[in-house]
Amino acid sequence: MTSIAELVNGAFSGSVRAMAKLITLVENEMPGAVEALQQLYPRTGRAYIVGITGPPGSGKSTLTDKITKELRKKGSTVGIIAVDPTSPFSGGALLGDRLRMQDITNDEGVFVRSMATRGTLGGLSRATADTVKILDAFGKDFILIETVGVGQDEVDIVKTADTTLLISVPGLGDEIQALKAGIMEIGDIFVVNKSDREGADRVVTELRLMLDLNPARGSWRTPIVKTVATLGEGIADLAEKIWEHRRFLQGGSGLLRKRNERAKEEILNLIEGEVSKYIHKMLKYDVTFDEVIEQVVARKKDPYSYAQKVTEPFAKYYQIYVDQPKN
Amino acid sequence: MTSIAELVNGAFSGSVRAMAKLITLVENEMPGAVEALQQLYPRTGRAYIVGITGPPGSGKSTLTDKITKELRKKGSTVGIIAVDPTSPFSGGALLGDRLRMQDITNDEGVFVRSMATRGTLGGLSRATADTVKILDAFGKDFILIETVGVGQDEVDIVKTADTTLLISVPGLGDEIQALKAGIMEIGDIFVVNKSDREGADRVVTELRLMLDLNPARGSWRTPIVKTVATLGEGIADLAEKIWEHRRFLQGGSGLLRKRNERAKEEILNLIEGEVSKYIHKMLKYDVTFDEVIEQVVARKKDPYSYAQKVTEPFAKYYQIYVDQPKN
Numbered sequence A, B: 001m002t003s004i005a006e007l008v009n010g011a012f013s014g015s016v017r018a019m020a021k022l023i024t025l026v027e028n029e030m031p032g033a034v035e036a037l038q039q040l041y042p043r044t045g046r047a048y049i050v051g052i053t054g055p056p057g058s059g060k061s062t063l064t065d066k067i068t069k070e071l072r073k074k075g076s077t078v079g080i081i082a083v084d085p086t087s088p089f090s091g092g093a094l095l096g097d098r099l100r101m102q103d104i105t106n107d108e109g110v111f112v113r114s115m116a117t118r119g120t121l122g123g124l125s126r127a128t129a130d131t132v133k134i135l136d137a138f139g140k141d142f143i144l145i146e147t148v149g150v151g152q153d154e155v156d157i158v159k160t161a162d163t164t165l166l167i168s169v170p171g172l173g174d175e176i177q178a179l180k181a182g183i184m185e186i187g188d189i190f191v192v193n194k195s196d197r198e199g200a201d202r203v204v205t206e207l208r209l210m211l212d213l214n215p216a217r218g219s220w221r222t223p224i225v226k227t228v229a230t231l232g233e234g235i236a237d238l239a240e241k242i243w244e245h246r247r248f249l250q251g252g253s254g255l256l257r258k259r260n261e262r263a264k265e266e267i268l269n270l271i272e273g274e275v276s277k278y279i280h281k282m283l284k285y286d287v288t289f290d291e292v293i294e295q296v297v298a299r300k301k302d303p304y305s306y307a308q309k310v311t312e313p314f315a316k317y318y319q320i321y322v323d324q325p326k327n
Helices: A004-012 A016-027 A033-043 A060-073 A092-100 A123-137 A152-158 A200-212 A235-251 A254-285 A289-297 A303-310 A312-323 B004-012 B016-027 B033-043 B060-073 B092-100 B123-137 B152-158 B200-212 B235-251 B254-285 B289-297 B303-323
Strands: A048-053 A078-083 A110-115 A142-147 A163-168 A189-192 A224-226 B048-053 B078-083 B110-115 B142-147 B163-168 B189-192 B224-226
Touching: A004 A016, A004 A033, A004 A123, A016 A033, A016 A110, A016 A123, A033 A123, A033 B303, A048 A060, A048 A152, A060 A078, A060 A142, A060 A163, A060 A235, A078 A123, A078 A152, A110 A123, A123 A142, A123 A152, A123 A254, A142 A152, A163 A235, A189 A200, A189 A235, A200 A224, A224 A235, A235 A254, A254 B254, A254 B289, A254 B303, A289 A303, A289 B254, A303 A312, A303 B033, A303 B254, A312 B254, A312 B303, B004 B016, B004 B033, B004 B123, B016 B033, B016 B110, B016 B123, B033 B123, B048 B060, B048 B152, B060 B078, B060 B142, B060 B163, B060 B235, B078 B123, B078 B152, B110 B123, B123 B142, B123 B152, B123 B254, B142 B152, B163 B235, B189 B200, B189 B235, B200 B224, B224 B235, B235 B254, B289 B303
Parallel strands: A048 A142, A048 A163, A078 A110, A078 A142, A163 A189, A189 A224, B048 B142, B048 B163, B078 B110, B078 B142, B163 B189, B189 B224
Antiparallel strands: none
16 A cells, blocks of 8 residues: 555656556545645646647647647657546547547657546546646646537636637537637637638638737737648647747736636635535435425425525624634 | 515516516526525426437437427427536527527417526526426426536436436437446436438437346336437327326336435535635635735645635534534
C-alpha cells in the first residue's frame, strides 16, 4: 500500500504511474485525495491552460493533437484533459479520437487523460480542476482542456482556461453556427477548422461581424484563424496566436484576473461539494426523512416548506456570519 | 401589480396567461415563486408524466407532436416541456421544432413551454420540476418532458417521469447507438423512430438483445415500438404502450415508488439550492474572501483547507443532527 506522501513524491520525481494513480484517487474522491491535493498545491500555478471547445464534428481532437505537436516542437511539455460529461449517447468517439493521437501518446512529454466522472455535485468541474493541478505540479508547461461534448458544464470548465479556443466549421448548418449569447465572450481565439470546405470565408466574415458588434471585449482583438487540422494547415499560426494571447495577458492584469476568477469558482465549487455531502449524510441518517417523502407524495406536506425548515440552521449561521464584525 | 394569490387563482380558473406568468416567476426564481408553489402544491399529483429522450436527430420533437395529437384524440389535455439546457451551440433547432408543431400550439388543450434556464445550482431540474407542478395543478392530464439536448442533466430530468421513452434511430452510426451503461435502465418503452430507414430491424434486434442481457428490470417487459413519426406510423401503438405501462405501474407499487424517488430527488435539490444561495451570499458579504482568493492564487493558502474551514459549522450541525435522538 502506497501512502499519499509516497505517491506525491513519486509524481514529483517523474513517475507517470504515480501521477496517473493520483488522478484516479482525485477523480473518484477517494480517501486521501484532499490530502494529496493539499500537498501538491504549493507547486502549482506554473502551467499555462488552454481550453478548446466547439460543436461536435468541428475537429476538436485533431486540433488538440496538432497544437500539442506544435508545442512539443518548441520544447514545451503538454498535458491533455479530454472532458466528456458522461454523455449518455456516445461511446466510440472518444476512444477513436485517442487512437488517432497514438503518435503523441507515445511521446513522453505528453500525458493524455479523459475525464468523464460526475458523481457528486460539481463533480466534473472539480475533477477537471484537480487534474489540472496534478499535471501542473508535475511540471507540464501547457495543459489543454478539450471538451468532447458541448454542454454548459463543459463551457464552464473551458472558460476557466487562460486562453480559450472556440472552434467553428463551415457547413454545419445555421442552427449550429448560431452561437448563443454568452458564448462569444468565452473565445479568446476563434478557429475556423476544415477551412478547405466551401463556405469557410463566409464563416470568417460572420464571426468577424459578430465580434465587431460585441465590442465589450477589452483591448484584445480576438483573432480568427483558419485551419485544416487534418493537414496541419494553419496550426503554426494558431500556436503563435496562443503565445500572443499569453503575452497579452501577462503584459496586463488579465492573467491574474482570470486566475482569481478561477480560484473563486473553484472555492465555491469545493464548498458546495462539501455541504452537499453533509446534506446527503444528514438525510441518510434521518429516519424521519422517508416519512417526510411519503407525506410530500401524499400532498400532506409541500417540499418547499420542508426544504426551508431543514436549511434554517444554515440561514441562521449565514446571518451570524454576515452580522459579525470584520476587520 | 398582480398578487401571487391572484395569479394562482387566475391559473386555477383557466387563465393561460396567469399560468404562463407563474411559470416565468418560478423559472426565474423571482420573489413569490416559492409562495406560489406552496399554494399550488396540494392540487398537484394528478397528471401523468412522460419523458422523451434520445440522441440528436432522432425526431424527438415530431414524436412528441404526434403523441400529443394521439392523446388529444382520446380527450386528454397535454402540457409539453421542452428542456434545452442552454446548449451554447444551437439556436434554431428548438424554434424550428416549435414551428412544426403549430397545429398543436393552436389547440387550447395543449400548452407548450421550453425550459432553458440554468441560473443557480440544479436550476434546470428545479425549473422543470416546478413547471411540471404548475401544469399539473392547472389540470393537464399528461405532461410530456422532451429533451432537446442529450446531456446527463436532461437524462436525470426525464428519468423522473412516470414513463420514459428512449428513442433510437437507424443509421446514426455505432458510436451514437451504443447506449452507455446506466441509460438502458431509464427507458420504459424503446422507440425506433424513422423505422422506414434501412437498418431499422437490426436496431430492434440489437435493442432486444441488450434488454435481454439486462434482466434486472422487474416484471415489466420493455416493449420496442417502431415508428415513422413524420408519417404518423406506429403512434397509436406507442400511445397504447404508454397506457399499458401506466396501468402496469398503477397495478403494483411502481408508480408510488417512482414518485417517492422523484420527491426525494426534488427535496435534495431544493435543499442544495437553498444552501448554495446562503453560501454565495455569505461569501459576497465576506470582505476577507477577496483576500483569501489572492492568497490561494499566490499559493500561500490552498483552496481545500479553506473550503473545509468554511464548512466546519455545517459539519458540526450535521454531527449534532446525526447524534440527536430520533423517534
